[in-house]
Amino acid sequence: MTVNDNGITSTSINGNAIEFQSICKRFGSTLANDKVSFAVKAGEVHAIVGENGAGKTTLMRILYGLHKPDSGTIYVRGKEARIESPKDAIALGIGMVQQHFALIKRFTVAENIILGQEGSKFYISREKGNKLIAELSRSFDLSVDPEARIEELSVGEQQRVELLKVLYRKADIIILDEPTAVLTPQEIESLYATIERMKASGKTIIFITHKLKEVFRVADTITVMRGGRSIATMSVAEVTPQELSELIIGKELRVRGEQRVEPKNTEALVVENLVVLGERGNEVLKGLNLVLKENELLGIAGVEGNGQTELVEALCGLRRAVNGRIMLFGHELTGTPPWLLRSKGIAHIPEDRLSSGMIDEFTVYENLILGYQTEFSRAGLLQKNEIMNETAKLMDEYDIRPRDLEVKMKNLSGGNQQKVVIARELRKNPKVLIANQPTRGLDVGAALFVHNKLLEAKSKGSVLLISSDLDEIMELSDRIAVIYEGRIVGEFDKKDKVEDIGSAMLGGKGEYA
């Protein structure tokens, strides 16, 4: 038995850190949690997996006091707990890193970490806070500059801040909701190391993910959720990846469409010597060259931050090219505004759906026709019937749940929001699809479905796939181009070794994790 500084007693390894008993939560007509019952043992890494919309986030938000359950009981360290707000959860030693980070962009790292537990009643001493944070980052090997503002940090660094927030509050039950979805492979490795370290210091970790590889890598125990229910809890040793994926989607995983169309020789999209500036006026793309053939799926592999975002923005007309050309089937497109590019057949799945893929206060049907309103209007009036028919069709095809045409986008689970964006962009059979991290946040079944859709899009046009998931790139691409510091530094095909690609991603230096 150990007692931490909050005076919280954590029971020995065999006790339960958390026990859910018959938790129910309904949102309107959706039963998000339906009699969820399972236990998380103290000191283990407990993975929760399940389809998009299975109710994982909802359950964790209940545990952290952000939602009130309609019924059911939560036991924390064997005692019935009343968790009315995050304050109660924090007092019980529970910490949570949410699916969408909850950081204050304009505040410094230190301010974000100490907020709510400033360590004094009145005056805030910067030095004292910085020292505390420095110690904490050292002991968990999470380096960040306490004085930096959040908006200056990369996603990976921001996540470290979220972890430090939790550790600063001396939480010993730590919830991580899809922590790896937005990280680069290197950052994922260092997150694993942090998880190991937290576990070694006696903490209990609840880890939500869609990547089965990760489950087998870090978890001790797995709980599968489906349709709001917890359907199984087992130890990792008891199950194979194949069995697990079937448990998750409730049926056999459909195999990938293997009949692939061979790329033609026509050049669909040509990028010549493209130079683009970043936010600070520095050259981010330094003369990038690229050819995408008709019926080709070209994968762009690279460590995040080497110009991928800027390349995509330039191709979509969202960022000005200071030099170079972009050509579509021999016609110059450089400088064309986004709306015109769309009508010329360029579609775009953005990497950050929340900020550039959707309007969260709009309904699903409004989001599905965004940018294509004119197609559904006559004399300036939207034709609701046509829109609804199309929406119903797309929701069926893409399995968007709950199947409610008028549900607000913000009330969909993360994965279902992503499906809406993809459905809209693919609907018109684009000539060139630019897919930036298209399976981010999708469950195994949905990711496979999207992979098949990308292959289908390639058979009707061509696809530029940008992904930090090298497995995804290797599986789908006809050809792989590696981007490094604003240039394409190498071209590979499937037969090449992953190690070689990985090494090119690091500029030919060093080992790729």
Next chain:
Amino acid sequence: MIDISIIILSTLRRSTPLIFASLGAVYSERSGVVNIGLEGIMLVGAFVSVIASNAFGLLPGILLAVVAGMAVAALHGMATITFKANQIVSGVAINLFGMGITAFIPEALMGMTDIRALNSAPLLAGLTPLVYVAIALIPVSHFLLFHTVLGLRLRSVGENPASADSLGINVSTMRYLGVVLSGALAALGGAYLALEQGGGFTKNMVAGRGFIALAAMIFGNWTPFGALGASLLFGFSDSIQTVIQTMGYTIPSQAIQALPYILTIIVLVVAVKRVRMPEADGKPYLR
């Protein structure tokens, strides 16, 4: 030749109501609540300060004005924080309420439009005490907002209430605090106008200063010192207009009187690019 010290004193006097109200706006908007009801609250403050000081003396009069301002602001808080109403709509309602009630009571119940203040404040080096209070509140507020626990929490709910909430901070409490403080300060501005500048209450005497104070807050980038600087600028343009009038140019007086308002528009156009408002300013928070 115009005496510089006259212009300085006049600038300080004319700036004072703006300093109070724009500082109030800083508190409210830093907590995430837009309070365009400042104009109405200033009117209420002015009115109550005259009535109450005539009855109970100067200091109790000012205190009661502050209490009244806080009460009206709390109404705005209730509408926008507890019931999540649109902040602009509620602010407009507060303004209409302030203008209405301060016009109605004197005319309908007391049968007069102007109420003279019977007590007047002592002068210290040519200025009344509230001028010093206004200026002293600037560094105090800066310290409070940027170096204390309370300030950090207040700003956090104006930037990202979901984040603050997830760290156990009560978003509503912090926002009420910001709004009620803005009410207290706006009422002080009104009381100053009535007691120390106008010598009494006249209908609609605030004359748009509540809105100019909002512009000062924006131009001052939502900071106390910025609000002070911008208020002084507006106060200066206001006192210059009197000077121009006394110099005997044949500019129509309406054009000169419009000077502060024109300056407001120019300032706002200039300011948009270099200021940054709190991220969640104006947005109700629903968990």
